Amino acid sequence: MGSTVTLNDIDITVIGGGVGGLACAIALRHHGAAVTVLEQAEAITEVGAGVQVSPNGLRVIEALGLADALAATSVQGQAVSLRNGATGAEVARLDLRSLPSDQRYFFVHRADLVDLLSSTARDMGVTIRLLQQVDTVTTGPTPRVVMATGDHRTTDLVIGADGIHSSVRPVLNAPTKPFFTGQVAWRSIVPNVTGHPPQARVHMGPGRHMVTYPLRDGTKLNVVAVEERSDWASESWSQTDDGDALRRAFAGFDAEVHQILSQVERPGLWGLFRHPVAQHWYGQNCAILGDAAHPTLPFLAQGANMALEDAWVLADALASANDLQAGLAAYQTRRKARVTRVIDVASQNARNYHLKPGPFRFAAHTALGMLSRHAPGRMLGRFDWLYGHDVTRQH
Numbered sequence: 001m002g003s004t005v006t007l008n009d010i011d012i013t014v015i016g017g018g019v020g021g022l023a024c025a026i027a028l029r030h031h032g033a034a035v036t037v038l039e040q041a042e043a044i045t046e047v048g049a050g051v052q053v054s055p056n057g058l059r060v061i062e063a064l065g066l067a068d069a070l071a072a073t074s075v076q077g078q079a080v081s082l083r084n085g086a087t088g089a090e091v092a093r094l095d096l097r098s099l100p101s102d103q104r105y106f107f108v109h110r111a112d113l114v115d116l117l118s119s120t121a122r123d124m125g126v127t128i129r130l131l132q133q134v135d136t137v138t139t140g141p142t143p144r145v146v147m148a149t150g151d152h153r154t155t156d157l158v159i160g161a162d163g164i165h166s167s168v169r170p171v172l173n174a175p176t177k178p179f180f181t182g183q184v185a186w187r188s189i190v191p192n193v194t195g196h197p198p199q200a201r202v203h204m205g206p207g208r209h210m211v212t213y214p215l216r217d218g219t220k221l222n223v224v225a226v227e228e229r230s231d232w233a234s235e236s237w238s239q240t241d242d243g244d245a246l247r248r249a250f251a252g253f254d255a256e257v258h259q260i261l262s263q264v265e266r267p268g269l270w271g272l273f274r275h276p277v278a279q280h281w282y283g284q285n286c287a288i289l290g291d292a293a294h295p296t297l298p299f300l301a302q303g304a305n306m307a308l309e310d311a312w313v314l315a316d317a318l319a320s321a322n323d324l325q326a327g328l329a330a331y332q333t334r335r336k337a338r339v340t341r342v343i344d345v346a347s348q349n350a351r352n353y354h355l356k357p358g359p360f361r362f363a364a365h366t367a368l369g370m371l372s373r374h375a376p377g378r379m380l381g382r383f384d385w386l387y388g389h390d391v392t393r394q395h
């Protein structure tokens with residue numbers, strides 16, 4: 001890691017032991033900082049769900065020295081296949097094998113990714129304190145972090161990596177109101193009974209779509225199914241639903257989808273909300289990253305990848321600056337435009353996947369199909385800005 005300034009002797013408190021917080025803790029530790037992670041849960045665990053680590057996120061994993069370990073527990077994705085949900089016919093294909101050889105795409109069990117990050121952090125000397133629910137943060141030359149228990153700590157720099165319901169974002173920003181997108185997502189991991197190949201399949205239908213991809217040694221399948229609806233579901237995975245509700249929503253889909261969904265028991269259910277990107281990502285000796293700064297709809301599979309990119313850039317910007325405030329300002333400058341673009345594209349994708357049958361869908365699918373069959377390079381080239389971006393080489 002090419003640092004110009006060491007962060008030795010700087011005490012940094014990271015709130016949140018998710019993908020973003022742990023990756024940031026490791027990156028900061030590489031630069032010599034003394035890092036403590038405060039996590040509200042009683043263990044560093046993750047809901048049973050998959051995550052797609054795309055080449056841009058993998059750059060960070062590689063720079064942290066963890067790519068081989070991640071590859072050992074992941075499935076390397078070979079394609080993204082967009083399919084007509086009713087017939088199962090492929091509409092278009094993104095051939096991931098045609099990416100430059102240094103750009104790999106992995107399907108990962110979230111628990112494996114978080115385990116890898118947390119064990120690495122601990123081995124490097126990061127202190128991870130569990131059952132530490134942060135209640136309030138006060139910024140200033142010596143920020144103060146107060147726990148729900150009333151305990152408190154002071155620190156040199158506090159980083160809010162505490163996800164969608166961040167306790168730090170409102171300290172830096174005026175309150176904003178997320179709005180319900182009119183979409184809910186079910187999530188489940190099921191046995192791979194269909195022999196699903198190592199690709200992400202997007203089964204598209206009017207007002208709904210389902211994404212499937214294999215995990216671990218290919219024996220499991222990650223399922224995320226999205227439906228447009230008017231009634232509200234809470235923004236939390238603690239809510240579950242009846243598997244039959246999910247099966248009913250996808251009754252008009254093809255046999256493969258039916259077979260996959262027949263394995264689902266009690267899926268998690270999540271209301272998808274759009275949040276504005278935070279205006280201020282830092283204050284005095286304080287910053288936010290990942291979902292705390294910019295919750296991301298899942299339609300481009302980039303939320304965790306953006307959290308990884310943020311984590312790297314924040315540590316690098318701090319280590320490259322003459323003082324903390326200059327580093328924090330550089331972090332926001334280096335990240336905000338890219339993240340905003342990713343979030344905008346993810347939001348548009350929902351509409352594209354859910355087109356209703358008719359001339360517009362016919363035209364869109366035909367154009368995509370022709371592009372992917374006759375100009376596969378151009379199809380992949382449309383994602384260069386996303387997957388080809390390497391935050392570890394930009395300063």
Ligand SMILES: Cc1cc2nc3c(=O)[nH]c(=O)nc-3n(C[C@H](O)[C@H](O)[C@H](O)COP(=O)(O)OP(=O)(O)OC[C@H]3O[C@@H](n4cnc5c(N)ncnc54)[C@H](O)[C@@H]3O)c2cc1C
Binds near residue numbers: 053
């Ligand atoms: C359906 C769906 C599918 C997705 N698929 C993908 C995908 O394929 N690829 C991808 O890149 N992204 C995906 N995402 C997005 C991704 O899950 C998130 O963007 C990512 O987890 C954000 O990481 P984070 O570290 O910022 O926050 P989180 O992962 O939410 O971690 C926050 C941590 O902070 C802790 N915490 C919260 N509040 C406090 C507090 N007050 N005190 C102490 N600790 C606290 C939490 O317990 C948690 O451990 C998906 C999201 C959804 C909804």
